[in-house]
Amino acid sequence: MNENRLFKNWERALIVLLHLPNRSTSDIKNAISEMTSLTYSLGGKVIGKIIQTRTQIDPAYFFGKGKIKEIKNTIKRKSVDAVLVDNLLGPKQIQNLEKILECEVLDRTQVILEIFAKNARTREAKLQIYLAQSQYLLPRLVGLWKHLDRERGGIGASRGTGEKQIEKDRQYLRHRITHLKTQIERVERERNTQKRRRTSCLRVSLVGYTNAGKSTIMNALTNSNLVVKDHLFATLDSTTRLLEEESRPKVLLSDTVGFIDNLPHELVAAFRSTLSIIRDADLLLQIIDASENIEKHIKTSENVLKDLEARAIPILKVFNKIDIISTERLLLLEKLYPEAFFVSALQGEFLGKKNKYDLVEKLRKKILIFFDDRMQTRRIRLDYKNSQKLSSIYEWSKVDKIEFQEEGILMTVTTIPGNFDRLRHDLGDKFTELQQNINA
Ligand SMILES: Nc1nc2c(ncn2[C@@H]2O[C@H](COP(=O)(O)OP(=O)(O)OP(=O)(O)O)[C@@H](O)[C@H]2O)c(=O)[nH]1
Numbered sequence: 226m227n228e229n230r231l232f233k234n235w236e237r238a239l240i241v242l243l244h245l246p247n248r249s250t251s252d253i254k255n256a257i258s259e260m261t262s263l264t265y266s267l268g269g270k271v272i273g274k275i276i277q278t279r280t281q282i283d284p285a286y287f288f289g290k291g292k293i294k295e296i297k298n299t300i301k302r303k304s305v306d307a308v309l310v311d312n313l314l315g316p317k318q319i320q321n322l323e324k325i326l327e328c329e330v331l332d333r334t335q336v337i338l339e340i341f342a343k344n345a346r347t348r349e350a351k352l353q354i355y356l357a358q359s360q361y362l363l364p365r366l367v368g369l370w371k372h373l374d375r376e377r378g379g380i381g382a383s384r385g386t387g388e389k390q391i392e393k394d395r396q397y398l399r400h401r402i403t404h405l406k407t408q409i410e411r412v413e414r415e416r417n418t419q420k421r422r423r424t425s426c427l428r429v430s431l432v433g434y435t436n437a438g439k440s441t442i443m444n445a446l447t448n449s450n451l452v453v454k455d456h457l458f459a460t461l462d463s464t465t466r467l468l469e470e471e472s473r474p475k476v477l478l479s480d481t482v483g484f485i486d487n488l489p490h491e492l493v494a495a496f497r498s499t500l501s502i503i504r505d506a507d508l509l510l511q512i513i514d515a516s517e518n519i520e521k522h523i524k525t526s527e528n529v530l531k532d533l534e535a536r537a538i539p540i541l542k543v544f545n546k547i548d549i550i551s552t553e554r555l556l557l558l559e560k561l562y563p564e565a566f567f568v569s570a571l572q573g574e575f576l577g578k579k580n581k582y583d584l585v586e587k588l589r590k591k592i593l594i595f596f597d598d599r600m601q602t603r604r605i606r607l608d609y610k611n612s613q614k615l616s617s618i619y620e621w622s623k624v625d626k627i628e629f630q631e632e633g634i635l636m637t638v639t640t641i642p643g644n645f646d647r648l649r650h651d652l653g654d655k656f657t658e659l660q661q662n663i664n665a
C-alpha cells in the first residue's frame with residue numbers, strides 16, 4: 226500500500242516538539258505519547274524525543290538556533306531518517322528545516338495523512354485520501370513557488386522556469402481535485418441508494434477516539450472479523466452489520482473511522498461523507514478507552530460530533546478496556562459517569578472484576594432496551610388501495626394487531642418516534658394516524 230504515500234519512506238524517527246506557554250506539561254506529555262503511537266502505526270521507530278520550551282516561535286526555523294544544532298547532532302549521531310514535529314508548521318518552515326537539517330521533516334498533519342494513505346483499503350477510502358493529499362499539496366506548491374521566487378530574485382529567465390513548473394503542477398492538482406470529487410460523489414450516490422434500502426432499520430454507530438476499541442466491540446457484538454490493531458486509524462471505512470436477527474425493527478451497528486485531536490482539516494473534509502453514517506444514527510455508542518486521557522478524548526469526540534451536526538443524537542458512553550485499569554480508577558469512573566456502561570471487549574482474556582456477567586451481552590441488551598424504552602404504540606389506518614405499503618409498515622415497526630375492516634386496514638403498531646416520522650415521510654397521506662402513543 227506504500228504507493229499511496231506522499232512522502233519518502235522512513236523508519237528511524239526523531240520526535241521534536243515546541244512547548245509554548247499556552248500548553249500544560251501533561252498536555253505535552255500526552256502529545257509526545259500520541260506522536261509515538263502515530264509513528265509506530267506508520268511502521269516507524271522512535272529513536273529520540275526533543276522538546277524545546279520557548280515563549281515564541283522562530284518565524285523562519287520554528288525552533289531556536291541552539292535547539293536546531295542539538296537536533297542536527299542527534300540526526301547524525303543516531304542515523305535519523307525523519308524528524309517528526311508535533312506542531313503545525315508553515316510550508317516555508319518545513320522547507321527551511323529540511324534544508325538546514327538535511328533530513329526529511331514532517332509535521333503532525335503529514336504524519337496523519339501518511340497513516341490514512343497507508344491504511345486506505347477500499348476504493349472510497351483511497352479516493353478520499355488522494356483528495357486530502359491533493360488539497361494538502363495545493364497551497365504548499367504556492368509556498369514552494371514563493372520560496373523559489375525569492376531565491377532566484379532578479380534573474381528573470383530562471384524565475385520564469387520555476388514559476389511555470391509550479392503553475393503547471395497547480396493546474397494538474399486542481400484538475401485532479403475536481404476529478405476526484407466527481408468520483409467520490411458517484412461512490413456516495415451508490416452508498417445513499419444502499420442506505421435507502423436500509424432506512425427501515427434502527428441504526429447505532431460506534432464512535433470515538435482512534436484505538437479506543439470500536440472495531441473490537443463491533444466484532445464482539447456482531448460476531449464479525451473486522452481488522453483490530455494496536456495502531457491508530459486501523460479503520461478507515463464504515464462497516465455495517467446486523468446486531469441481532471430477531472429484533473424488529475432490525476438494529477444495525479456501524480463501525481466508523483476514529484477521531485483524533487486536531488485532525489488535519491483536509492481529512493475532516495475528506496472523511497465527512499464517510500462519517501455521514503453517524504449523522505443518520507438513532508443512537509451513538511461513544512467508545513472511550515478507560516485507560517487513556519479520557520477528558521481529552523471525550524472533548525475531541527464532542528467537537529467532531531458538533532462539527533458533523535450529530536450532537537442531537539442520543540449518546541451512550543461506553544468505557545472500554547476496564548481490564549487494564551485499577552479497581553480504584555474503575556470505581557471513580559463509575560462515580561463520575563453514572564450513566565455510562567463499562568466493558569472489556571477482550572473479555573476472553575479478562576479474568577478479574579466484572580467478567581462473570583457477560584459484559585458484551587449486557588451491552589447488547591442495553592442497546593435493545595434503549596430502543597424498547599423509546600417505543601411508542603399507535604393506531605393507524607391504511608386504505609385498501611395502498612395495501613402494497615403494508616410491507617414497509619412491517620419492516621419499520623412491530624405490528625401488534627391487524628384488522629381488515631370496511632373502512633380500511635386498521636393496525637396497532639409499535640416503533641420508535643423517528644420511524645413514525647420516516648413512515649410519514651415515505652407514505653405521505655397514504656395512512657392515517659388514529660391514536661397516538663396508546664401506552665403513554
Ligand atoms: N486490554 C484491552 N485491549 C483492548 C480492548 N478492546 C480493544 N483492545 C485493543 O485495543 C486496540 C485497538 O482496538 P480496535 O478495536 O482496533 O480500536 P478502534 O477504536 O477500532 O481503532 P481505530 O479503528 O484505529 O480507530 C487493539 O490492540 C485491541 O486488541 C479491551 O477491552 N481491553
Ligand SMILES: [Mg+2]
Nearest residue numbers: 439440459460
Ligand atoms: Mg477500528
